[in-house]
Amino acid sequence: MNDNHDDDDRIDALVRAASQRTTDEALLANNVLRRIRQDRQGPAGKRAGLLALPSFAGPGRFAPAGFALVLLATPFAVARYPVDQTEAVVTALALGDLALIGPTDGAIFGRGAFE
Amino acid sequence: MEQPTSAQEAQRLMREIAAGRESALARLIAIYGRGLTLYATRFLGNAAEGDDVAQETFLRVWQTAGRFDPDRAGASTWIYRIAANLCIDRQRRGRFWRLFVRDDVHEMADLLQDDAPDAATTIAARRQLAQVRGAITALPERQRMAILLTAVAGMDTNEIAAIMGANQGAVEQLLVRARRSLRAQAGQDNER
Numbered sequence: 367m368n369d370n371h372d373d374d375d376r377i378d379a380l381v382r383a384a385s386q387r388t389t390d391e392a393l394l395a396n397n398v399l400r401r402i403r404q405d406r407q408g409p410a411g412k413r414a415g416l417l418a419l420p421s422f423a424g425p426g427r428f429a430p431a432g433f434a435l436v437l438l439a440t441p442f443a444v445a446r447y448p449v450d451q452t453e454a455v456v457t458a459l460a461l462g463d464l465a466l467i468g469p470t471d472g473a474i475f476g477r478g479a480f481e
Numbered sequence: 482m483e484q485p486t487s488a489q490e491a492q493r494l495m496r497e498i499a500a501g502r503e504s505a506l507a508r509l510i511a512i513y514g515r516g517l518t519l520y521a522t523r524f525l526g527n528a529a530e531g532d533d534v535a536q537e538t539f540l541r542v543w544q545t546a547g548r549f550d551p552d553r554a555g556a557s558t559w560i561y562r563i564a565a566n567l568c569i570d571r572q573r574r575g576r577f578w579r580l581f582v583r584d585d586v587h588e589m590a591d592l593l594q595d596d597a598p599d600a601a602t603t604i605a606a607r608r609q610l611a612q613v614r615g616a617i618t619a620l621p622e623r624q625r626m627a628i629l630l631t632a633v634a635g636m637d638t639n640e641i642a643a644i645m646g647a648n649q650g651a652v653e654q655l656l657v658r659a660r661r662s663l664r665a666q667a668g669q670d671n672e673r
Binding site (some may be wrong): 373374377378379380381382383384385386387389391394395397398399401402 | 503506507510511514515518519520522523528532535536539540543609610611613614617628629631632633656660663664667
């Protein structure tokens with residue numbers, strides 16, 4: 367019985383060890399609170415908050431297949447912002463733009479670049 | 482593992498969150514954020530999706546804290562139930578996205594940022610952990626949920642039963658089967 371229990375503990379410890387990764391609770395809290403505030407700001411804020419998720423726009427994250435198609439809107443010109451991805455997405459969406467996020471440097475392409 | 486906290490403190494935080502106090506939500510995230518992120522990451526097998534589920538869970542906590550009833554469940558049980566449902570939803574509708582999302586990039590970043598000191602971590606140990614991750618991912622959904630809730634989130638069978646909507650006996654069976662599979666996998670790996 368004790369042997370079984372010890373072995374269960376060993377397996378659980380392996381599962382625990384295999385699940386370790388770096389986490390940042392302060393960043394998590396910051397992201398959640400930012401989304402709460404965006405919700406309060408109405409549709410534009412909600413839309414930006416909805417799409418500025420970490421899997422697409424966090425530091426060190428890469429969009430699927432190199433780019434993330436965020437939103438299609440009116441005809442647009444193309445420009446390039448060498449800015450932080452998250453801020454770029456929020457800015458572009460607040461303007462109702464098409465935004466493509468570059469895979470490496472956070473470059474963003476969209477009509478808002480000229481406004 | 483979560484920081485130790487009393488049920489009373491968690492209940493007080495839930496009341497404050499329901500009253501709209503953001504600092505209480507930040508404190509709740511400080512207590513449960515890490516464990517919940519680890520749980521969701523390993524359940525879904527993807528760090529970015531684990532982060533998203535953690536974020537969405539606490540957003541739901543903020544939106545629905547007024548419905549929390551301490552007589553029916555503890556705060557941690559209630560929060561993990563939200564996370565468990567989000568994980569299942571995401572897993573079922575996320576198969577398309579997983580064709581494109583670069584899991585390997587996130588896994589590699591996690592390995593590189595591992596908390597364990599490099600000098601003490603052998604290649605064999607890392608390989609074993611990678612194999613355990615694979616074995617966890619291969620478990621049936623409910624077995625995976627049960628083993629992660631106990632091993633990663635530190636829940637007892639009573640709490641897991643409440644989260645999964647099952648009875649305690651069923652949870653114990655899920656844990657027995659999950660550990661048996663993982664033990665068999667570990668045995669195979671040792672024989673190689």
